[in-house]
Amino acid sequence: MSDPHKPGPSTPGPLRLGIAGLGTVGIGVVKIAQRHADLLASRAGRPVQIRAVCARDRGKTRDADLSAYAWETDPVALARRDDIDVFVELMGGSDGPAKAATEAAIAAGKDVVTANKALLALHGQALAEAAEARGLSIRFEAAVAGGIPVIKALTEGLAANRIRRVMGVMNGTCNYILTRMENAGLPYEEVFEEARQLGYLEADPTLDVGGIDAGHKLALLAAIAYGTRVNFDAVELQGIERIAIEDIRAAADMGFRIKLLGVAQMTGRGLEQRMAPCLVPADSPLGQLQGGTNMVVLEGDSVGQIVLRGAGAGEGPTASAVMGDVIDIARGFAEPVFGQPAATLAEAVPAQAKAPAPYYLRMTLLDKPGALAKVAAALGDAGISINRMRQYGHADVTAPVLIVTHRTTGADVTHAIERFAATGVVEGEPVAIRIEEV
Amino acid sequence: MSDPHKPGPSTPGPLRLGIAGLGTVGIGVVKIAQRHADLLASRAGRPVQIRAVCARDRGKTRDADLSAYAWETDPVALARRDDIDVFVELMGGSDGPAKAATEAAIAAGKDVVTANKALLALHGQALAEAAEARGLSIRFEAAVAGGIPVIKALTEGLAANRIRRVMGVMNGTCNYILTRMENAGLPYEEVFEEARQLGYLEADPTLDVGGIDAGHKLALLAAIAYGTRVNFDAVELQGIERIAIEDIRAAADMGFRIKLLGVAQMTGRGLEQRMAPCLVPADSPLGQLQGGTNMVVLEGDSVGQIVLRGAGAGEGPTASAVMGDVIDIARGFAEPVFGQPAATLAEAVPAQAKAPAPYYLRMTLLDKPGALAKVAAALGDAGISINRMRQYGHADVTAPVLIVTHRTTGADVTHAIERFAATGVVEGEPVAIRIEEV
Known part of the structure; x- marks a missing residue:
């Protein structure tokens, strides 16, 4: 007989978070935790509480009250704190502090939730192996297509499918530039400058317009879809910098739109991963996508074609995805990082030639x-x-x-x-x- | 030290299924289990095996080899078998055998996966309470919008959001009829007859064209979205039977399309649930939806608007959703049926007046x-x-x-x-x- 004074499995303790990175997304996560404490507890089955936060500059003015949380300046120290269960990595960057702190969190037995596509695209295999060896989760819904639950749809919802193809418009800035070029009839350079002034571009704009950021996301989707080790180096990358307004006009005349489209598919030639400008029919869901919105198309042998559309960036959508992952962990959902054990992921042969197309x-x-x-x-x-x-x-x-x-x-x-x-x-x-x- | 000869937690046994109902969807599930045994095992972390099946007529020719499975004629007997872990209910019908067998499965300690929207829309609260009292799951992704992982998106992916509104075109037959009326300029009666001859209609066509089937789905989404007891009786139902071709034409002239649209939203007046013909802008994702495809729009306070599109019915898509749920159970995912414990779901006050609209x-x-x-x-x-x-x-x-x-x-x-x-x-x-x- 169980001790009535001891909390049973029906009354688990709070899930305690450490948030590393207090930029837009980090503050978004704090706001959700504060605004929706009751909602999160009822859905997660236990309270979800931030215990500690970390950023470089404590003095900076931020749009949330952080006074209730312990403060760390070093993300590695945050990752190792005894009073957190989940390390939420929202710093960004493929190496440096984000990597060191994520590794420290895993070594310290913490589950990880991250929005960091670059980190996972470059080091996902090693991190997944380390986490899985310790029975830990790394969840990264926020790393791909912001608020759209596409990692979940692919890893869980479509898990019974052999995936035929994954496609996505996953960089809102590029889609903004391309649709603005078409709608205003402006050349690339001019719209690029507009986007810069509007603050839409990363500090290194090549991450956006060179397709690197979207390429990271594609590599993560491909790993899940095909049970292969994430291999960003094998992504054929081509940016939008050389798209001429003449081509946007001419494509429209022929019934198409130009999109920076990611495509991953496994063919007899191997795994094809490309992030490059493509024409798509103007009246298709991808063709109709305007502005900064993201869209991912998943094709499975049983399910057919599933289209997912939503905001790919921004405080609310990205924080929504981060907290969705946190709730999954609070509920006790544990699955391999890429949907099957990292040790069983195959080394994909990169396709030497692309599938035929018009x-x-x-x-x-x-x-x-x-x-x-x-x-x-x-x-x-x-x-x-x-x-x-x-x-x-x-x-x-x-x-x-x-x-x-x-x-x-x-x-x-x-x-x-x-x-x-x-x-x-x-x-x-x-x-x-x-x-x-x- | 653990006994090296005893299977550890890393080598769980197979998840054993009993399939009740061998119509289109049931056979689709059998096909996936047979075709993708390795894929399912690697993603689920354990083999997924059908052990027993059940249908009324054993002699009927079916498009799958069932010889390896035990046969039951009585679904209740199937539900109680000692050699199954999950009862997969694909018979349909809100009462009768489907209900009896689902109750028997829960009483016998089996998790349940079902595609039966009517059963859950009418008896979801009682079934959820019974299952949760025994620590069991009832999963029903296939019951709403076929292959689109919308239950998962709402219950899990968007769990950190206060849901502002849920909308959906969730009856492919109605959308087929409405788009065919517009494209061919034909009156309702003529297209209805076409649909009947194409086999698109339920035996009782009122389930489709009267909005009942789609209303069941909406009631399930509303329960998850708002943490309320599923209340199908409070859904305002209006079918498409009285939509005139004149209105379809006139709406198009004004830049709109007519859809059988489900809307659930919580306002100051209470919970609004309606399934009725509406005009939507022709250039919106909902307006652009042609033919039998389904679309669900989820709006959350953080995530903004998420649009999900895909096949809402058919062997492959529905079986994909059923097996996705099975894999979740195999992975050990356990969450309350409607996203929070059934005992905590509130009795919603039905809104006496609809939110203002044009x-x-x-x-x-x-x-x-x-x-x-x-x-x-x-x-x-x-x-x-x-x-x-x-x-x-x-x-x-x-x-x-x-x-x-x-x-x-x-x-x-x-x-x-x-x-x-x-x-x-x-x-x-x-x-x-x-x-x-x-």
Whole structure:
């Protein structure tokens, strides 16, 4: 018979958090913990309490009352505190303090919740192995697509599916820039400058516009989807810096939009991971995505296509994801970091060639007799057949030409472009962009 | 020191399933278990095995090899078998065998996975209390929006949010009928007959077109969202049977689409649950939803708006959701049925009045001088201001008039329509449909 004075399993103690990083997201987490203490307790089955926080500058003015929490200046010291159960890492950065503190937390037997995509994309395997060896969780819903519960959907909701493809628009800044270019008819440089002034860009903007940030997220999704070790180095990365307003306009004319789209799929050639500008049909859910919103598309052999849409960044959405993970831990949910034990994750063979797809080509043709025929012949010689072609009216001696091909390979497109040079009728460098069939 | 010959916690035994109901979904579950045994084991952390199945007619030809499983004709007997851990209820029906067998499973200490929205919408509170008293789970992802992991998103992913509103298009048949009416310009009766011949309708079509099936789903979402006892009787139900092709056309002219939309929200007036035709902007995610696809929109105070889209029915999607729940149980995830202990769920006060909204009005005006002014005056007298009004050209003595109001109440709209009768210029009964602001 149990001792009536001893708390039984039905009355677990509070789950005690240490929050490292008090930027936008950290303060968002504090606000939820303070505003919704009762709600969290009733849903988590036990109180969720912040015990200690950590940031470099204690004197900074912050939008929350932190006086009830112990203060640490060193995140490693926070991670090791005896009075916390979960280390919430919201500092960012793939190495340095974030990594050291996460490792310290695991060594000290703490579960970890993190929003740090770079850390996990580069060190996820080692961290997962360390955590799982000690029976600990690392949860990272907030690291991918902000408030959208996509890690949960993929790892849990769709766990009975062989995943066919994962796609995502997962960097709101890039999508803002691309949609603003289209809607305002402005060139990239001008909108980039606007975005900088609006504070939409990371301190190192290449993380955004170079596709690195979104590439980190894709690598995490691919690891879960295919049971492979996270391998960010194998992500084919191409940013949006060279997207011309002419291509955005021309794509729209042909019924497409240009998105910085992440795609992960396992084919007979290996694991394909790419984060690159693609054309998608303007009337598809991905094509209709405007501004800073994120979208992830998950395709499974049983479930078909699931589309998830929401805010990919910001205080509230990201804090929502962090606290969702915290509640899972409070409820006792424990699963391997990437959905199956880290020790069983396979080393994926990176695909050496991309799955075939239609391509969009834009080139400038010299106004000579037979010019279009020569281009068409060059495509035919490269084994590419044309789906749609459009030549625009022109006032001078050159004419813009748009081509949508049938499904072909990147290699064949490269061959065709080489052949164009020999025709003597194509001016400058043609533009070729993959069309993702969504 | 532990005995090396005894299986430790790292090698749990198989999770053993009993499947009651071998229709489309049941066979879909069998297929996944057979096709993906390794995948399920690696993700669940233990083998997932079907041990016994149950259906009325053993002789029926089914699209799966069932010879390896024990056969029961009585679902209650299946539920009580010693060799199953999880009772998977895929029979359907709010009472009768499904209820009896689910109760028997709980009494026998089995976790339950079900796709049965009617059962839970009507008996969810009692079943949840019974299960939770024994430390058991009832999971029902497949009961709402098929393959879309919306129960998981709401109960877990968004658990740190106060939910502001839940909306959903959750009956694929109704959305098929409405989009087909618009795209083909056909009246309701004709498309209904098409749907019947295509096998899209339940044996009792009122379950679909009367909004009952979708209403069951909404009641379940509302219980989770607001921590209230599931109360299907309080759902305001209105089907699509009286939607005229004229209204679909007129709504489109004004930039809207008509959807059978479920909305749950907690206001100062109480809990509002309605499943009724609404206008939504044609360019919103809900407005763009075509055919049999489902969409659920979740709005939380931190996360903002999350949109989930996917197949709401069918063998693969529904079986995916069932097996996702099974894997959660295999992983040891245990949470209260409705996200917080059933004993703590509040009895919600049903809202006596709906939240204010804009309304769409369509009426036929007699072609008399001052007719439009009289209608406008009647609206003004009822306290309703007009956002947009459109009178169409006409060949005879009547003219169709469309009005989009500013935000108003259902009561004021009723008053206005009463006043229209007194004007002597409105022919027949005006149509009024709520516009949901999405």
